[in-house]
Amino acid sequence: MTEEEFLRIYRFLKNRYGIDMERKKEIMQGRLEHYIRTNGFQTYSEYMNAVESDFTGHLERELVNILTTNHTFFMREFEHFDYLRQVVLPELRMKEVDKKDLCIWCGAASTGQEPYMLAMLLKDYFGLEHGMWDTKVLATDVSTAALKQAIAGVYEKEQIDTLPEQWKRRFLRSIDNGSRYEVIAEIKNEVLFRQFNLMDIFPFKRKMHIIFLRNVMIYFDKKTKEELIQKVYDVMEPGGYLFIGRTETIDRTSIPFQLIQPSIFRK
Numbered sequence: 001m002t003e004e005e006f007l008r009i010y011r012f013l014k015n016r017y018g019i020d021m022e023r024k025k026e027i028m029q030g031r032l033e034h035y036i037r038t039n040g041f042q043t044y045s046e047y048m049n050a051v052e053s054d055f056t057g058h059l060e061r062e063l064v065n066i067l068t069t070n071h072t073f074f075m076r077e078f079e080h081f082d083y084l085r086q087v088v089l090p091e092l093r094m095k096e097v098d099k100k101d102l103c104i105w106c107g108a109a110s111t112g113q114e115p116y117m118l119a120m121l122l123k124d125y126f127g128l129e130h131g132m133w134d135t136k137v138l139a140t141d142v143s144t145a146a147l148k149q150a151i152a153g154v155y156e157k158e159q160i161d162t163l164p165e166q167w168k169r170r171f172l173r174s175i176d177n178g179s180r181y182e183v184i185a186e187i188k189n190e191v192l193f194r195q196f197n198l199m200d201i202f203p204f205k206r207k208m209h210i211i212f213l214r215n216v217m218i219y220f221d222k223k224t225k226e227e228l229i230q231k232v233y234d235v236m237e238p239g240g241y242l243f244i245g246r247t248e249t250i251d252r253t254s255i256p257f258q259l260i261q262p263s264i265f266r267k
């Protein structure tokens with residue numbers, strides 16, 4: 001990959017998806033090399049010409065699938081789920097007691113573990129009352145490959161190890177002689193998966209009570225993060241909560257949210 005080819009792919013990804021791979025040439029090349037070779041492209045330039053002239057969008061989707069990092073796992077940063085159970089949900093249960101309708105959005109859902117955990121927590125928290133509430137989780141990601149896995153809701157045994165026993169028994173069923181587990185339909189039905197690029201205009205008609213945007217802004221530069229946070233603020237219900245990754249940094253002085261904890265914000 002020449003420097004020029006690298007810059008072309010780098011700019012394409014940054015302009016359209018916010019993803020900044022400036023110092024990640026080796027990673028980019030490592031991820032694309034096999035694809036280029038097996039799909040008969042002679043050079044990265046030839047490949048990018050094909051991506052940019054493919055009006056079906058198929059090649060671009062594949063590029064995004066290859067270059068995004070979809071690492072996630074059940075129980076990641078569980079402190080957020082504790083905070084939801086102890087503070088946010090009791091507050092929203094009182095506030096929305098008449099409508100019984102909560103809008104929850106997980107904006108970088110990857111392979112589904114995070115939104116499924118939200119659905120499990122909501123089911124658990126509302127208990128017998130759950131049927132009276134609408135607490136569906138909207139789960140979006142830009143990677144169609146990650147979303148495909150998320151929709152299938154099938155995980156290797158090792159991937160569910162971190163989940164509490166009680167949740168495993170209640171919300172998963174073993175398949176393939178116990179080597180894999182599938183999220184039960186009752187939980188799958190509580191999550192709506194859609195492809196969505198966070199750089200696009202937000203199309204949401206209703207305001208959100210809870211937004212999870214964890215471990216995605218690490219790939220964006222400062223300006224992109226600030227613009228995104230402003231859009232998130234605009235679609236947030238007053239009193240709503242935003243959760244970001246616990247190791248992520250955003251400049252608190254430049255954002256409109258009230259800081260609750262380093263990774264929890266309130267409108």
Ligand SMILES: C[S@@+](CC[C@H](N)C(=O)[O-])C[C@H]1O[C@@H](n2cnc3c(N)ncnc32)[C@H](O)[C@@H]1O
Pocket residue numbers: 017018019068069070071072073076107108109110111114140141142143146196197198199213214215216219245
């Ligand atoms: C490291 S994963 C984080 C998954 C999960 N939120 C977590 O914390 O475990 C980052 C996800 O962000 C997605 N992503 C990256 N850029 C995006 C964009 N512009 N719009 C939507 N999703 C994006 C990637 O496809 C990937 O699945």
